[in-house]
Amino acid sequence: MKKLLLLATLIPGLAFAQQTYQKTVICSExxxxxxxxxxxxxxEKPIWIGRDExxxxxxxxxxxxxxxxTIVEFKGPVxxxxxxxxxxxISPESQRL
Numbered sequence: 745m746k747k748l749l750l751l752a753t754l755i756p757g758l759a760f761a762q763q764t765y766q767k768t769v770i771c772s773e774x775x776x777x778x779x780x781x782x783x784x785x786x787x788e789k790p791i792w793i794g795r796d797e798x799x800x801x802x803x804x805x806x807x808x809x810x811x812x813x814t815i816v817e818f819k820g821p822v823x824x825x826x827x828x829x830x831x832x833x834i835s836p837e838s839q840r841l
């Protein structure tokens with residue numbers, strides 16, 4: 745019951761704290777983006793793929809040696825790079841999935 749009360753007090757605060765912003769997203773042909781991520785320059789491999797309720801696919805590409813990563817959104821012939829970075833690590837929790 746305490747957890748339920750705590751959750752009820754947090755939800756209105758979370759809704760109030762939400763912010764929206766705009767950012768540039770790079771999109772291109774799926775084949776070109778995937779070839780670029782797998783190239784010698786990035787050498788990233790997909791370690792996770794998911795699909796949302798709109799049937800749009802998402803994937804996390806990672807290079808464990810350089811710690812670079814890229815999150816892409818794709819459907820059919822178009823892929824967009826949602827986020828990318830050059831530092832990160834594979835969580836030990838992922839081994840339990």
